Amino acid sequence: MLRVGxxxxxxxxxxxxxxxxxxxxxxxxxxxxxxxxxVAVGTPGLLAVVAEFGPHLLRADGSLDREALGAVVFxxxxxxxxxxxxxxx
Numbered sequence: 001m002l003r004v005g006x007x008x009x010x011x012x013x014x015x016x017x018x019x020x021x022x023x024x025x026x027x028x029x030x031x032x033x034x035x036x037x038x039v040a041v042g043t044p045g046l047l048a049v050v051a052e053f054g055p056h057l058l059r060a061d062g063s064l065d066r067e068a069l070g071a072v073v074f075x076x077x078x079x080x081x082x083x084x085x086x087x088x089x
Contacts, residue, residue, distance in 0.1 A: 004021070004026075006018060018030070035087065038087050039064045039066075039087065040063075041061075041062045041063050045086060045087060046064055048086045049064065049069065049083065049086055049087075052082055052083070052086060053069065053072060053079070053082075053083075056068070057069050057072075069083070
């Protein structure tokens with residue numbers, strides 16, 4: 001079975017290529033979509049992120065402020081590893 005990984009920056013065309021591949025029968029696994037599901041409101045993942053990094057990362061509606069979390073974890077590799085330990089299993 002051939003496995004292909006699509007990577008690239010914002011606007012690089014990853015989604016367009018994924019749609020084209022899916023149109024030809026490929027199974028597409030969207031890691032961005034999965035990452036959002038893992039920390040959706042009410043999930044154990046979100047509870048663990050809040051327990052580890054604090055409730056200040058929640059928006060008024062209870063969802064994760066991904067930008068605020070990114071500011072924390074992309075500035076600190078140890079924090080990023082702690083987040084990965086929560087979200088990657």
